[in-house]
Amino acid sequence: MRIELDIKLGFKNVMIRPKRSTLKSRSNVSLERTFKFMHAPKNWSGIPVMAANMDTTGTFEMARALSSHKMFTAIHKHYTIEEWATFLESINDDLYEYIAVSTGTSSTDWDKLNTIINKFPKLRFICIDVANGYSEHFVHFVKQTREQYPDKVIIAGNVVTGEMVEELLLAGADIVKVGIGPGSVCTTRLKTGVGFPQLSAIIECADAAHGLGGQIISDGGCKSPGDVAKAFGGGADFVMLGGMFSGHNESGGELIEVDGEQFKKFYGMSSETAMEKYAGGVAEYRASEGKTVQVPYRGPVADTVQDILGGVRSACTYVGAKKLKELTKRTTFIRVQEQLNEMFEGD
Numbered sequence: 001m002r003i004e005l006d007i008k009l010g011f012k013n014v015m016i017r018p019k020r021s022t023l024k025s026r027s028n029v030s031l032e033r034t035f036k037f038m039h040a041p042k043n044w045s046g047i048p049v050m051a052a053n054m055d056t057t058g059t060f061e062m063a064r065a066l067s068s069h070k071m072f073t074a075i076h077k078h079y080t081i082e083e084w085a086t087f088l089e090s091i092n093d094d095l096y097e098y099i100a101v102s103t104g105t106s107s108t109d110w111d112k113l114n115t116i117i118n119k120f121p122k123l124r125f126i127c128i129d130v131a132n133g134y135s136e137h138f139v140h141f142v143k144q145t146r147e148q149y150p151d152k153v154i155i156a157g158n159v160v161t162g163e164m165v166e167e168l169l170l171a172g173a174d175i176v177k178v179g180i181g182p183g184s185v186c187t188t189r190l191k192t193g194v195g196f197p198q199l200s201a202i203i204e205c206a207d208a209a210h211g212l213g214g215q216i217i218s219d220g221g222c223k224s225p226g227d228v229a230k231a232f233g234g235g236a237d238f239v240m241l242g243g244m245f246s247g248h249n250e251s252g253g254e255l256i257e258v259d260g261e262q263f264k265k266f267y268g269m270s271s272e273t274a275m276e277k278y279a280g281g282v283a284e285y286r287a288s289e290g291k292t293v294q295v296p297y298r299g300p301v302a303d304t305v306q307d308i309l310g311g312v313r314s315a316c317t318y319v320g321a322k323k324l325k326e327l328t329k330r331t332t333f334i335r336v337q338e339q340l341n342e343m344f345e346g347d
């Protein structure tokens with residue numbers, strides 16, 4: 001047994017220290033970024049906030065809504081080929097820039113991925129997603145995908161440590177997804193005791209990825225626009241959101257009414273709810289458990305988008321970052337024992 005004694009930090013353990021700034025208003029801040037990838041040719045430009053590839057957030061409807069803000073959606077892996085065909089017939093070329101096709105690593109997943117890409121070769125992004133990105137089988141799957149698709153942008157995850165980020169990038173991933181256990185409907189830490197506080201994971205993984213010319217996605221754990229700003233401040237190139245995009249018109253899942261109030265179901269991709277829905281297919285996808293919750297119905301996602309982007313823009317003005325790209329180098333985190341004043345909590 002070994003123990004690392006330095007404390008690893010989550011979003012709730014820090015705040016961003018304000019700095020002198022010449023920016024007059026948050027409207028002066030640009031959140032658009034352009035990335036050059038480690039393997040795939042061609043750049044990508046957009047606002048690097050993503051909807052998670054859960055069947056409640058990674059929906060075609062979400063992709064339509066988010067792409068109009070130049071934001072990205074990792075489409076969940078449970079759509080049929082026919083559903084893909086209907087969706088893709090109805091979109092213009094721009095939208096291809098803002099969606100990824102997701103896959104697990106079973107042989108059925110591999111066959112489905114190949115069928116989708118062969119049928120719809122304009123798809124540019126592949127998201128290879130497993131609960132535990134530390135297995136040799138996973139690294140092999142990333143290599144195989146890179147060999148088969150030299151031109152696609154490959155996202156692979158999830159991991160939380162620098163050496164595994166390097167291994168996945170060298171195996172052929174362009175972007176590594178970071179996060180084990182921080183998710184709003186994830187019970188991995190409870191069930192296994194395994195995990196890594198998200199902000200420290202971002203800092204370590206971003207350093208490893210940027211050293212090789214790769215990127216990372218911070219996946220999970222953001223509860224507010226401030227957390228999204230902290231994730232970018234810590235070095236995340238992209239931030240992926242599940243819970244924050246749940247409960248909207250564009251989110252999948254049933255609308256339920258309880259005592260006259262409307263809710264939407266939101267659940268982990270390895271929760272019982274998901275298992276029941278995709279019986280047989282999910283056990284392999286997410287090894288650890290997830291939970292099911294009811295979130296208040298929140299209408300169109302556009303309002304939430306405004307809220308998130310407004311918050312991140314404002315964070316940029318507090319530290320004098322004209323562009324999102326500058327946020328990390330202008331960020332100094334302070335460790336704190338308090339966050340919000342809860343005097344009127346619940347009012």
Ligand code: 5GP
Binds near residue numbers: 052188289290
């Ligand atoms: P959130 O933004 O809701 O905090 O986190 C979203 C992320 O949680 C997803 O992108 C995914 O990585 C993770 N996740 C989704 N479902 C499950 C699950 O059932 N179990 C675990 N361990 N993680 C999940």
